[in-house]
Amino acid sequence: MLQLCSRRVLVVALAVAVLGAANPRAAVDAYKNYTVGDDKGWYDGLAVDYQAWAEGYNFTLGDFLIFNTDKNHSVVQTRNETLYKSCDYDDSGLDDTVDWSAAAPEFSKDAVTAAVPLLKEGRTYFFSGNYDGEQCENGQRFAIAVAHGQGLPPDLRPPVADAPGPAAGPDSADRAPAFDFSHPKNVSTPSETGASDDETSTSTSDSTLNLASLGAGLIMALSVLFAVQV
Ligand SMILES: *[C@@H]1O[C@H](CO)[C@@H](O)[C@H](O)[C@H]1NC(C)=O
Ligand SMILES: *[C@@H]1O[C@H](CO)[C@@H](O)[C@H](O)[C@H]1NC(C)=O
Ligand SMILES: *[C@@H]1O[C@H](CO)[C@@H](O)[C@H](O)[C@H]1NC(C)=O
Ligand SMILES: *[C@@H]1O[C@H](CO)[C@@H](O)[C@H](O)[C@H]1NC(C)=O
Ligand SMILES: *[C@@H]1O[C@H](CO)[C@@H](O)[C@H](O)[C@H]1NC(C)=O
Numbered sequence: 001m002l003q004l005c006s007r008r009v010l011v012v013a014l015a016v017a018v019l020g021a022a023n024p025r026a027a028v029d030a031y032k033n034y035t036v037g038d039d040k041g042w043y044d045g046l047a048v049d050y051q052a053w054a055e056g057y058n059f060t061l062g063d064f065l066i067f068n069t070d071k072n073h074s075v076v077q078t079r080n081e082t083l084y085k086s087c088d089y090d091d092s093g094l095d096d097t098v099d100w101s102a103a104a105p106e107f108s109k110d111a112v113t114a115a116v117p118l119l120k121e122g123r124t125y126f127f128s129g130n131y132d133g134e135q136c137e138n139g140q141r142f143a144i145a146v147a148h149g150q151g152l153p154p155d156l157r158p159p160v161a162d163a164p165g166p167a168a169g170p171d172s173a174d175r176a177p178a179f180d181f182s183h184p185k186n187v188s189t190p191s192e193t194g195a196s197d198d199e200t201s202t203s204t205s206d207s208t209l210n211l212a213s214l215g216a217g218l219i220m221a222l223s224v225l226f227a228v229q230v
Helices: 002-029 051-052 081-086 131-137 193-229
Strands: 033-034 064-070 077-078 097-099 111-117 121-126 141-147
Touching: 051 141, 081 121, 081 141, 121 131
Parallel strands: 033 064
Antiparallel strands: 064 111, 077 097, 077 121, 121 141
16 A cells, blocks of 8 residues: 555656656747748748638737748738728838848849848738838738737847847857847848858757756656655
């Protein structure tokens, strides 16, 4: 009877340890990056239904929308539905309207990747503002609703003190992109984001996992002690 009891305690402790190890990982994975239009990217004239694409997901604060496009298409975000519906963006500097294009439109086929963090809850709209709204009218636009989820991660919260991490030197292209929210056009989006992204996400989950396994180890040790006492 006693033995059965301690075995049960062990099983429960094990389950708790496993859950404890799994949970922080889920939290890390909860922020998602969505590639707009999937492999089709962000273009007009491709007959991609971006609204239908967007409806396949539930977006939350801290997620990123990744726009793979070229300098012939822009990425304008607004929370003004009237402006969105008019497809008319003339860079008038309206509040709540941001041009995330990597550079001034040059109408070239140079590849551009814009990573747009979702920083505010509620409805928000994206469209290409080039060619007097022609691309937007051709269907290069969509609306989403951003839910709170778990809130913004620390690195996306509005800066309180100084920027996190070491000062980025001019040779920091391989690090995580630096966000300058006052001048979103300056967002540096290195073309080889794949490698650095992997690095960052691995190291993040590594440290979390280490913490988790530390916790799991502690629970295990305690439960063994407890089992021995019983
Ligand atoms: C989005 O959320 C709704 C309601 O909470 C849920 O029914 C749906 O399955 C979710 N969709 C995805 C893709 O997670
Ligand atoms: C929304 O956009 C319309 C059209 O550009 C403009 O007239 C209106 O002032 C804007 N509203 C706000 C709240 O910025
Ligand atoms: C840019 O897009 C417009 C219309 O969307 C198209 O007519 C034009 O050929 C494109 N130019 C380049 C360089 O891709
Ligand atoms: C960012 O762009 C703004 C104009 O949009 C410019 O005034 C500023 O100097 C740029 N900053 C950097 C760091 O390139
Ligand atoms: C999502 O994209 C941002 C910006 O490119 C990057 O910093 C982040 O590591 C990416 N996250 C994941 C989970 O890929």
